[in-house]
Amino acid sequence: TQLLEQSPQFLSIQEGENLTVYCNSSSVFSSLQWYRQEPGEGPVLLVTVVTGGEVKKLKRLTFQFGDARKDSSLHITAAQPGDTGLYLCAGGAAGNQFYFGTGTSLTVIP
């Protein structure tokens, strides 16, 4: 099993603040995905990164894949209540198997 640890586990911030969520592992992954999951729903894919050092931006969200492809971060600028949810990272391995992280539960207070 390839373990992915996410930090922090819980995060509660005011609207307008910035935040960073981390996803760390001792294993190397071929790709890394970030999902957001809202209560009562399945995870929704936000982004896939495949190259070490790659940075992708999705509006106010910035995703980075570590140079060694073992870790990743998600930075949100000027958080909004609509960003509330469970953020999951998933590392890609052979056979399209993905190993999911423990998740970060984000609450943005209006």
Added chain:
Amino acid sequence: ETGVTQTPRHLVMGMTNKKSLKCEQHLGHNAMYWYKQSAKKPLELMFVYSLEERVENNSVPSRFSPECPNSSHLFLHLHTLQPEDSALYLCASSQDLTSGSVEYNEQFFGPGTRLTVL
């Protein structure tokens, strides 16, 4: 219907019951997956099917029995479950299993079935 649908959305069953979870994908994908999501634990991959053939079984107890009659439908048959099996069961699909473009490997999830075993 679009995307990945799952029924029922909620299920309460006793330990001696037999029930089935259903998943349907309307995306034309070839691969389908069952995941278990428990509180405070990472998503656990249970089964993977590609073109109706099971290609992965991650040491799942035999009280969980998957069935994939065609590439659009996936079932999870449940019998003699334990209370610790209570969880959110998620179905997902992807274009294919083979590595190729990253887009082929992207998984689309259904809303899940919240299962409670009494």
